Every structure is written in structure tokens, then in C-alpha cells.
Amino acid sequence: IEQYMGSYMHRHWFSYSQWQLPNKTQYERLQEFFSKKAAEKKLAASLSKNHHPLSFTHDELQRDYGELMKSYDELKRQYENLRRPFSVTKDVPYTDVWNFPPVLYYPGKHPCEKPAALLEHIINASSKPKHTVADFFMGSGSTVKAAIQSGRQAIGV
Template structure:
């Protein structure tokens, strides 16, 4: 044997510590999806569209779909950005899930209305 037992134990402990740190780092980057018998894995999203209501934005996304995407791609405290904010559905879902949110909207009237709605949510 080239190394003494003590040297092997020290090497093992050092490598084991590094392995543990790498495992923790891996777990911190890993994304968990809600897959179960009732929610099988699929890469096809099946969400009901947002029903029509007066003033509905033509591209409004279902809130449950946005929550699923935000949960799969971020953690609480992360920043979620929506550069085509519209009615702010993504911003509202992100805030409800404990994320920070940034929204950009070209139409100033729509932007001001969404800022007002989000401010009311924050005030609650």
C-alpha cells in the first residue's frame, strides 16, 4: 500500500465532503414537477382558456398554467420578468407565489391599469 490507513481516511473524508457539497448544489438547481397518478407527466399542456369577459385581453393566459410554469422555473424570491405584460397575469401569479416581478407593456393605458391592479393586490 502506498498510503497509510490514516491518509486514506483523510482522503476519503475530504472527497466525501466535496461530494456532499456537490450534491447540495445539484439539489439547489433541480426543478421538481408535480407528477402523480392524477397528474401524469406530459410535455403537452392542457389548460382551459380564459373565458371571455368584458375587457378581456386577447392573449390572456390561464392563471393555473402560469403558476405551473413559474413553479417549475423559479423559486420564491426569484425575479420573474414579463416583457409583454398585458393584463399582468404573469406578474400577479408570480407575486402570489412569492416571486419578485418585473413587467413591461407598450400600451400606456393598459400599463397604468395593470399597475393599479397590482398595487391593489400588494395593498391587501
């Protein structure tokens, strides 16, 4: 192929790392080459398609790949923005065991009211500022209050 084509470009046409299609002139020259080889061995020509449909298909695939990569990059960016990695540090000594003092009795206290510090801990560990926290069992509204104090939006039902 190198001798017939007069170049080493075919290495790019068929390699894994630098794959690309030959141009129309190169493709037609390859057709001649393979047709001659096929005739010598009395086989049917192996490159019978025109260059344009192959090139068009390749260009479509390249466009699709580009769009998929944009979609992937956007989804990855969204994921990274949503993700809040959990890590224990000297400043944030979160562990698997949480100890918070209970909410002491006061007139009108909701029977299942959670300590504000506990709610802030949960909200800070599971969301980022400006995110929306939803509490579908609002009760006294302590979760909504803790979310707002932590710089989040809040929805209570």
C-alpha cells in the same frame, strides 16, 4: 529503496492512492541513494533539485486544489438550489400535454391573456418559491399576478 531507507514509506511517495512527498531528510536520503546508483552505472544524478522548491510547489498545488474544491462545492450547491427536478406523481400529474380552459371574454380582456392556472403551472414547474419571475411582454399582468400568488417575486415589462 526499502533496505536503503529502512522503511516502507516510499510506497506512499509513489502510489496513486496515498500520494505524498517525502520530508526533507527522506528526500536527501533518496538523493544519496540515486546518486550512488547513478555513479555505479556512470549516469548523471537523477534527483538534483533541492527539497524546498519541490515542497513549496506541492504546497501551492495543494492550496490551489483546496480552493478549486471550495469553488466547485459552492457552484454545485448553487446549481442544486437552482435545479428543480421534473417528476410526475399522483399529486403532481404534469404531462407533456397541458389542457387549460381559455380565458373567457370580458370587457378590457387582453387579446393574448393566458389562463391563470396555466401560468401558475408554468411558474411552479420552472421555479421555486421566493425566486423572481420576469415577464418581458407583460400585457395585462396575469403572469406577474400568478407569480405573486405562487410565492415568487415578479418583474413585468
